[in-house]
Amino acid sequence: MPKPRIQAIIQSAAIWNKTMPSTVKTEKSWLLALFGLPFFCVGAGFLLFSIVPTLHDAARMASWPETPGTLLQAQLVTSRSSKSTTYGVKADYLYNVGGLDYRGSRVAINTGNDNVGGFQQSLGSRLENARINNQTVSVWYDPSNPEDAVLNRDIRWGLLGFKLIFVIVFGGAGFAMIYFGLRGTKTAATPASGAQPWLQRPEWQGGVIHSNAKTGTYFVWGFAVFWNLISTPAAFFIPDIWREKGALALLVLLFPCVGLGLLFWAIKSTLEWKRFGATPMTMDPFPGAIGGDVGGELLVNILYQPSTAFEVTLSCINSYISGRGEDRSRSEKVIWQDQGYAEVHPSMHGTRLQYRFEVPDGLPSSEEHSDNYHLWRLNIHGDMPGVDLKRSFEIPVYPGKEKSRRITSLSTQHQPSGHVQLRADALLPLTRTGSRVDIYYPMWRKPLSAFAIMLFGGIFSGVGVFLWKQATQEGFPLNLMSGIFGLVGSLIVLSGLYALFNSLHVRFDGHSLTAVRRILGVPVSNKTSAYPLIRSIEIKQNGSSQSGSTHHIDYQIIAKTASGTIVLAEGLNSHSKAELVVDYFEKLTGLKDTQALSAA
Incomplete structure (x- = not known):
């Protein structure tokens, strides 16, 4: 047999072993479903035989x-x-x-x-x-x-709320146990699963991965319908509550308003699903490689338009549960993130989007879901007339050196039509005068996020003031709680004020750098370092925010000197952009030449 033919067979066998389908089994838990049935019946009983008749009687008696x-x-x-x-x-x-x-x-x-x-x-x-x-x-x-x-004929809102607790807690817990018991757990069995843990996940079989858009749409509709069934009847009694209780009616009105927001969200999710379809994604390589490439292509059921920009964000996330007992809640923290644009290509069934990222070594790999685990998430967002495309995928990423076989363009370097090619000086608020370079971040550079922080802190502080007033009747425990809420709220408000009114001016004069931080124009920090005293210029994560399943990271660039650190740049939203800026600063200060001489 010719040698090229043998190599082709070996390569095909390797690919098949890596992506071969596994036997997927669904194991239902009838015991869990039966255990949840009494809880569900308690909640449904309170709803059908107490809350609904109460609201019905109040409506007809009005x-x-x-x-x-x-x-x-x-x-x-x-x-x-x-x-x-x-x-x-x-x-x-x-x-x-x-x-x-x-x-x-x-x-x-x-x-x-x-x-x-x-x-x-x-x-x-x-x-x-x-x-x-x-x-x-x-x-x-x-x-x-x-x-x-x-x-x-007054509605007893306190009694109604007390019964609603049974509906939500018992009925919700019972429904969840019945649902998950009957849905069962899918497991994948393959002889190679020990060495290839991604084959244990049924949703990752064959390298084709689907987003959670359809399941998310069902969940939103279920939650919206449930919420509105409970809260909408209260809207009919708001005039009576206003006459009798005054401003308390505004609190009652809040629940139907939230219901309207949930319905809007559900309708928007449905329109997005109907317009774009299932959007299956094929990874290349499969799985994604830490130390290599994370890439793939996505099929979207829309007409091909080469000028449309689709932003792609790849994030390594730590998902963990914090708190104890009833206060347990799941949170996410982004560990690493990169961002770019997908290449747009025509397809027989619409549009094909291709992406590829180079992922550095040392990052955590995908892990099984637990109280504390790491995952990799890919988000794709395209601004389009009408309904925007938003898709989120949890993808397998493990250590390896594999490169994409079909996708050559890096998403971090690809720029859609009408977008300026990424350069460090374009990413910075930079002005150059001769050999002097000035970088200036003014006040009010992120007003919306600053106001959001202050609003959140103001709510905390308001709760503290309310609890302080109630403490005159209830005693010391509320005094302690009001102090905690007031202190936390005040700190959050102060951080929002700092974000709104601080400015940063960094100057490179050819020999040294100076960084001055001001608040309302008053200097609060002034740091200077000569170029030869700079030990390194590094990337530092300065914070992150989350909207749904999408994280937004904020990277800083800092210079490490013998006397401490100096902030050189901030507000960079991807690791590749931060690397461009680091490279720019290393060339500007001569640090790159120094490192090259040291290596030689």
């Missing part, structure tokens, strides 16, 4: 006419046990409708005893006083059935 009534009996009923005391109100009353006398006994929308708030005590005391003093009371009756009447 239009009932009023007539005077005479109390025959009125009594506050107290029931005590070893752990609690509950209250209820009993009453009998006479009223006249259309010349006919009727007798009623329903006191309020909700019947039975409870100890939620002081509603029962207040209503019972008022009715007892009215009976003793022979005063008439207001009776609201159903004009189509006058025998159906009530003395108080």
